[in-house]
Amino acid sequence: MGNSDYHTPRGVAVPPPKPFCWAVRTALKETFFPDDPFRQFKNQPPSRKFVLGLQYLMPILEWAPRYTFQSFKSDLVAGITIASLAVPQGISYANLASLPPIVGLYSSFVPPLIYAMFGSSRDVAVGTIAVASLLLTSMIGGVVNPYENPKLYFQLAVTATFFSGVLQTALGLLRLGFIVDFLSHATIVGFMGGAATIVCLQQLKGMLGLVHFTRGTDMVSVLKSVFTQVHQWRWESAVLGCLFLFFLLLTRYFSKRKPAFFWINAMAPLMSVILGSILVYLTHAEKHGVQVIGHLKKGLNPPSLSDLAFGSPYLVTAIKTGAVTGIIALAEGIAVGRSFSMFKNYHIDGNKEMIAFGMMNIAGSCTSCYLTTGPFSRTAVNFNAGCKSAVSNIVMATAVMITLLFLTPLFHYTPLVVLSSIIIAAMLGLIDYEAAIHLWKVDKFDFVVCMSAYIGVVFVSVEIGLTIAVTMSMLRLLLSLARPRTHVLGNIPNTMTYRSIDQYPNANTVPGMLILHIDAPIYFANSNYLRERITRWIYEEEDRVKSCGEANLHYVILDMSAVGSIDTSGMSMLDEVKKDLDKRGLKLVLANPGSEVMKKLDKTEFIQNIGQEWIYLTVGEAVGACNFMLHTCKRTPPTLSMPPAVELTAQDNV
Secondary structure: OOOOOOOOOOOOOOOOOOOHHHHHHHHHHHHHHOOOOOHHHHHOOOOHHHHHHHHHHOOOOHHHHHOOHHHHHHHHHHHHHHHEEEEEEEEHHHHHHHHOHHHHHHOOOOOHHHHHOOOOOOOOOOOOOHHHHHEEEEEOOOOOOOOOOOOHHHHHHHHHHHHHHHHHHHHHHHHOOOHHOOOOOHHHHHHHHHHHHHHHHHOHHHOOOOOOOOOOOHHHHHHHHOOOOOHHOOOOHHHHHHHHHHHHHHHHHHHOOOOOHHHHHHHHHHHHHHHHHHHHHHOOOOHHHHOOOOOOOOOOOOOOHHHOOOOOOOOOHHHHHHEEEEEEHHHHHHHHHHHHHHHOOOOOHHHHHHHHHHHHHHHHHHHOOOEEEEOOOHHHHHHHHHOOOHHHHHHHHHHHHHHHHHHHHHHOEHHHHHHHHHHHHHHOOOHHHHHHHHHHHHHHHHHHHHHHHHHHHOOOOHHHHHHHHHEEEEHHHHHHHHHOOOOEEEEOOOOEEEOOOOOOOOOOOOOOOOEEEEOOOEOOOOHHHHHHHHHHHHHHHHHHHHHOOOOOEEEEEEEEEOOEEEEHHHHHHHHHHHHHHHOOOEEEEEOOOOOOHHHHHHHHHHHHHHHHHHHHHHHHHHHHHHHHHHHHOOOOOOHOOOOOOOOOOOOOHH
């Protein structure tokens, strides 16, 4: 490859040019279809493509033909088990959402049937969630009083559910699921914990038998409402609530200690409802300050298409509520589905899940339901009960249907305080203080994000807390892009490996060279910072060399192995750095630029400017070539022209 007397490395290749349309198509595919979902359609006849398309949209068509009676027996047990949890939870969460209790049962009938057809998870059990219920009360209840104008409030609730479904479906069809990823783990931990705290505090209304209560969702408003009505507290209600709360927490503790008895915890809410109803019926406690649900009408979900308030002056509030609750529901549902799929070693498609959640909420909004997703509590019970497929959701929906048709009168005497106890017991599990402690140990900034979300939700409002947390997470992302890390590299003794001297104190700097590693793509947002930071590294290295009496600095080697891409501002930055180094009598050397970077270097003629011979495959090759020039030529590097490239051996570099 050249004169063997010279020991210079082989050059870095520039990728061959590609057509513009091919580049655009490839970029779109990698952005929106990284899993290549259409590979199964290749080389298939039209009839087969049609069948595969239906199976892709409705996974039930794929697994139903292989479904066995043995699986049905497992799903039957799981479905009945989660139905025992779904009925009391549905009523409780509807009450939390300031909706009629029957709406909670409606929401546990139609949406699970839709999800069974469109969902890709075998374990997710569909139902309402406390956070979405609280958001409905907070956002819609802030403009329409649910007790003074219940009809309009219900219309706005189903309208918000409709827009949630539309958003979720659109995100799935457009393959935009990565938007949900902007809700970081720290954000979710803090937000869920704050929402759970507020939900628990709001249940003091039911626990104390209060009639009038604040519509605010911050801690100050709730506690003020509680303690300004001390004279209206009902000790009968408080005693009953504490007894049932103790029972629920005791069953949870026992089930955790004895996992085989998980069903005890799952059945505890329904048992509480039954026991509470019997107790109230026998003692006529409703006449002594214990509030009860009252009449629940029989029958299946009435249509609510005509109730969608598209012409309401509060439509903007409904849309905003639908967007916020829809994103929160997606984040929880997909995270829950992925978590449990890992236990059974199968894959779920996040975009399919979005479509499934969206379709069931669109259908739910037309059948008197409010927002549903895959809550952790029901899914955990479904998983522990041994479910095999989404048929467990169908079984649960069937059990709820029977309840709606025949059993709703039995809930007349169900005390509201029992519903409050059920909600508090469920919410206490969402205050994950162990996760917050872990965040503090691992990443202080994530802990700050978590606590910001928690404090914002608890002391201001649910929406403000979520906004603060998301803003801080986005700020961190922008800071990581705008202020990427740079490291000085040194040689690990007796190897050709170069690592950060901060991480590896035994790494030795190379005389006459400053080796810098850039740890991020170079864009307009960070190009000025990188130029200034590189200049600062050079100043510091020159000062260190003078103070230690070492050889003068001759080369600045930029390790670009982590620079996945670069824009025109980044190219201008490199050009400015090179000009500045030329003025100082130093030589710029690049090591391991990627294919995208090489394309830009070639198109801007930077390669011709710096010289192909000053771009190397590895840091080791760059150091070897620079050492060769220093020790052989004995002259200032920038005035030298490099010889033809040849293969470099390990012995040459050493």
